[in-house]
Amino acid sequence: MRALLFAANWKMNVGPAEARRYLATFLTAYPPQPNRQVWFFPPAVSVEAVATAIGNRTDLRAGVQDVYWEPKGAFTGATSSPLAAEAGAKAALIGHSERRHVFGETDEQTGKKLKAVVAAGLHPILCVGETLTQRDAGETLTVVRRQLHAALGDRVEVLVTVAYEPVWAIGTGRNATPRDAAEVHRAIRAWLKERQAKETRVLYGGSVNVKNAVELLAEQELDGVLVGGASLDPQVWIELVRTAVT
Numbered sequence: 477m478r479a480l481l482f483a484a485n486w487k488m489n490v491g492p493a494e495a496r497r498y499l500a501t502f503l504t505a506y507p508p509q510p511n512r513q514v515w516f517f518p519p520a521v522s523v524e525a526v527a528t529a530i531g532n533r534t535d536l537r538a539g540v541q542d543v544y545w546e547p548k549g550a551f552t553g554a555t556s557s558p559l560a561a562e563a564g565a566k567a568a569l570i571g572h573s574e575r576r577h578v579f580g581e582t583d584e585q586t587g588k589k590l591k592a593v594v595a596a597g598l599h600p601i602l603c604v605g606e607t608l609t610q611r612d613a614g615e616t617l618t619v620v621r622r623q624l625h626a627a628l629g630d631r632v633e634v635l636v637t638v639a640y641e642p643v644w645a646i647g648t649g650r651n652a653t654p655r656d657a658a659e660v661h662r663a664i665r666a667w668l669k670e671r672q673a674k675e676t677r678v679l680y681g682g683s684v685n686v687k688n689a690v691e692l693l694a695e696q697e698l699d700g701v702l703v704g705g706a707s708l709d710p711q712v713w714i715e716l717v718r719t720a721v722t
């Protein structure tokens with residue numbers, strides 16, 4: 477059975493009290509499944525609540541949605557990797573398209589964040605993906621390779637998960653076809669192999685829901701999914717994690 481990772485990105489939703497209620501529902505209805513990991517990326521203020529609720533369940537993890545690259549200091553409003561780790565985070569999203577396109581994060585900053593995350597012992601999920609204009613111009617693979625190189629360099633010595641998230645598919649209700657996704661996933665794997673990367677999972681993200689998850693995950697190139705909207709309701713999320721085929 478192929479191992480799958482289901483990552484829930486709650487974005488700027490679900491405070492600590494709601495997170496505790498969500499996890500109580502989730503833990504009751506979802507016992508560990510073989511070869512299935514479920515990771516939660518709540519807002520930073522709810523990481524501790526999620527990590528505490530997860531307790532010793534090794535199939536579940538809490539993570540942060542973003543970090544600043546410095547470990548500590550006068551950086552008002554920012555969260556560092558060591559602080560996130562202290563709150564119970566074991567993973568971090570890096571270079572999510574909303575960080576890149578809403579907050580203006582550059583490739584160089586994404587690279588610095590990835591290094592900081594690894595230094596603090598968190599597992600990075602590096603998000604890459606093209607805009608609609610770039611896709612229409614036939615630049616998808618050029619953009620994705622540029623983002624990979626900026627974050628990972630010429631030789632990939634760190635353990636990382638890559639999430640391919642076409643910007644035009646995030647929160648829009650439009651998702652890539654399994655074939656479109658698989659083609660980019662293959663290019664990502666080839667890029668990683670050329671740079672001696674260790675075993676790397678490649679996830680797909682962009683308007684994944686209960687209906688399309690089965691079809692997407694039937695594509696063997698996908699090692700899992702990164703999901704925003706459809707992860708906000710615990711019942712919907714449980715259904716999505718359960719129904720997807722292996």
Ligand code: PEP
Binds near residue numbers: 487681683
């Ligand atoms: C995301 O936030 O990474 C995402 C893919 O969002 P959505 O599932 O809502 O498109």
